[in-house]
Amino acid sequence: MTETFVPPTRFAVPGRIAVSEQAASVWQTATLTEIRRETPRASTYRFAVPGWPGHVPGQHLMVRLTAEDGYTAQRHYSIASAPDASGHVELTLDHVEGGEVSGWFHTVARVGDRVEVRGPVSGFFAWPGDRPALLIGAGSGVVPLMSMVRHHRARNLAVPLRMLVSARSPEELIYARELGAETTPVFTRRAPEGVPVGRMAAAHVAPLLAEQPPGGWEAYVCGSNSFAEHASRLLVTAGQPVDRIRIERFG
Amino acid sequence: MHITRGFTGRPRVDDPGLPPGQYDAGDDWPVLSAEVTPDLAPADWTFRVDGLVAEPRTWDWEEAHRLPPSAYEGAIHCVTSWSKFGVRFAGVSLDAFLDVVRPHGSATHAVAYSHTGYTTNLPLADLTGGRAWIAWEYDGRPLAPEHGGPARLLVPHLYFWKSAKWIAGLRILDHDEPGFWERNGYHERGNPWEEQRYSGD
Numbered sequence: 235m236t237e238t239f240v241p242p243t244r245f246a247v248p249g250r251i252a253v254s255e256q257a258a259s260v261w262q263t264a265t266l267t268e269i270r271r272e273t274p275r276a277s278t279y280r281f282a283v284p285g286w287p288g289h290v291p292g293q294h295l296m297v298r299l300t301a302e303d304g305y306t307a308q309r310h311y312s313i314a315s316a317p318d319a320s321g322h323v324e325l326t327l328d329h330v331e332g333g334e335v336s337g338w339f340h341t342v343a344r345v346g347d348r349v350e351v352r353g354p355v356s357g358f359f360a361w362p363g364d365r366p367a368l369l370i371g372a373g374s375g376v377v378p379l380m381s382m383v384r385h386h387r388a389r390n391l392a393v394p395l396r397m398l399v400s401a402r403s404p405e406e407l408i409y410a411r412e413l414g415a416e417t418t419p420v421f422t423r424r425a426p427e428g429v430p431v432g433r434m435a436a437a438h439v440a441p442l443l444a445e446q447p448p449g450g451w452e453a454y455v456c457g458s459n460s461f462a463e464h465a466s467r468l469l470v471t472a473g474q475p476v477d478r479i480r481i482e483r484f485g
Numbered sequence: 486m487h488i489t490r491g492f493t494g495r496p497r498v499d500d501p502g503l504p505p506g507q508y509d510a511g512d513d514w515p516v517l518s519a520e521v522t523p524d525l526a527p528a529d530w531t532f533r534v535d536g537l538v539a540e541p542r543t544w545d546w547e548e549a550h551r552l553p554p555s556a557y558e559g560a561i562h563c564v565t566s567w568s569k570f571g572v573r574f575a576g577v578s579l580d581a582f583l584d585v586v587r588p589h590g591s592a593t594h595a596v597a598y599s600h601t602g603y604t605t606n607l608p609l610a611d612l613t614g615g616r617a618w619i620a621w622e623y624d625g626r627p628l629a630p631e632h633g634g635p636a637r638l639l640v641p642h643l644y645f646w647k648s649a650k651w652i653a654g655l656r657i658l659d660h661d662e663p664g665f666w667e668r669n670g671y672h673e674r675g676n677p678w679e680e681q682r683y684s685g686d
Contacts, residue, residue: 259683259684259685259686263487298506299489299492299494300486300487300488300489300492301488301489301492301493301494302488302493304486305494305497306486306506307492307494307508307566308506308566309565309566310565310566332495334494334495334508338489338491338492342490342491342492343491347489347490347491348487348489348490349487349489350487352683355670355683356666356669356670356671357669357670358519358665358666358669359519459515459516459631462516463522463631466521466522467521469521470521476520476521476601477602479520479521480519481518481519481520481521482519483515483516483517483518
C-alpha cells in the first residue's frame with residue numbers, strides 16, 4: 235500500500251457551510267430599491283430579491299448585466315448585509331477605474347432598475363457566528379466582514395468578534411458611522427488628530443492574538459492581494475495557525 | 486434574459502477564444518487563493534503520483550526537471566469570469582509523469598493535492614493527452630509564489646481552480662472524489678465552454 239500524503243498544514247478542512255445547489259444555479263431578477271453613498275468612491279446598493287434563499291455572512295453572489303445586443307457581463311461581489319427575513323440583500327461597490335459593471339452601478343443605476351443575480355455562492359469564507367472571529371480587511375475588503383459584524387449585532391451573539399480595518403483616510407473608511415468598539419481602524423495616508431498614520435503592522439495584530447478566546451480565533455482576511463499577503467503574514471508571524479486563516483482576495 | 490437599462494458594456498470584438506460569461510483581463514493576472522501563500526523553496530518541493538498505479542513515485546525538483554520539457558501557450562479562464570490570453574508556461578507534460586507510474590486500467594479520476602492541503606478532482610482524461618502540465622515557469626521566469634510557485638498543476642482547458650497551486654501530488658482513483666472548492670459549491674468538472682461554474686450547472 236502506498237503511503238498517504240499528509241500536507242504540512244491542514245488547510246483543506248471541508249467547508250462548514252452547505253451551499254444550496256439550486257440557489258447557486260438559478261438566475262433571479264433583483265430590483266434596486268435603495269442607493270446609499272458610503273464614501274466618495276463606494277456606494278451601497280440594496281436589492282429586493284423575492285426568491286432570495288438566505289445567506290451566511292461572508293458569502294458572495296454573482297451579478298449579471300445584459301446589453302441590448304445580448305452581451306452580458308458578470309461579476310462576483312461579497313454580500314454586505316446580514317442575513318434577515320427582509321427579502322433584501324445589499325452590496326457595497328467601489329467605483330473601479332474603467333470598471334464595466336461597477337461603472338454602470340456608479341453612473342447609470344437608479345432605484346427601480348433590475349439586474350440578475352445568482353447565489354449565494356461559495357461556503358469557504360462564510361462565518362455562521364459559531365466561533366470567535368478575528369476580521370481583518372482593507373478598503374472594500376471590509377464588505378463581507380461587515381456582514382459578519384452586522385450579523386453578530388443583529389443576533390446579539392456572545393461569541394467574541396474583533397475587526398481591524400485599513401483605509402487610506404477617515405473619509406474613505408467604508409461604514410465609518412456604523413463601526414463600534416469591536417473595530418480598530420488603521421489609516422495609511424491621513425488620520426484624525428492624534429491617530430498615527432501607517433500601514434497595518436504587528437502592533438495591531440499582536441494584542442488581539444494575545445487575548446485568545448477559548449478555542450482560538452478563526453481569522454478572516456479580505457482585501458487586495460497585496461494586502462491579503464501582508465495581513466496573512468502578520469497573522470502567521472503572530473502565531474495564528476495557517477489552517478485557521480481564511481482569505482478572500484479581490485483580484 | 487433581462488436587458489439592463491443603460492448597460493452597453495465595454496467596446497468589444499467577437500472573440501471566439503472567449504468562453505461565455507468571461508471577459509479579457511488583459512495584462513492583469515488576479516490572485517485568487519483562499520489560503521496563506523506557503524513559504525516553499527524549490528529544494529523542498531516534491532511531486533508524488535500514487536493510488537491506482539503500477540509504480541508510485543515521488544520526484545524532487547531536480548528529478549522532475551530531468552523529464553522532457555514541455556510548454557503551454559494560450560489562454561486561461563477563471564470561474565470569477567476573467568480570462569487571460571497569450572500566457573506562456575513551461576514545465577513538464579503530466580503524461581511524462583504518468584508514463585512512469587503507469588495508471589491501472591481501472592483508473593478513471595485523480596485528486597490533485599497541494600503542499601498547503603488544497604485539493605481538486607479531475608477526470609483522468611482531462612490530465613492526459615498533452616492537456617495538463619506541471620508548470621514552474623511563467624513568461625520565461627520562475628513561477629511566482631502567489632501564482633503557485635515553485636510549481637503548479639496547469640489544466641488550461643478547465644476553470645483555473647482545477648490548476649492546483651503548489652502542487653504536491655496526484656492520487657489516481659477509480660471513482661470521482663470532490664476536492665476543496667467542489668465541496669464548497671463549485672462544479673465537479675469546470676469546463677468554461679459549458680459554463681460549469683457551480684454544482685448544478
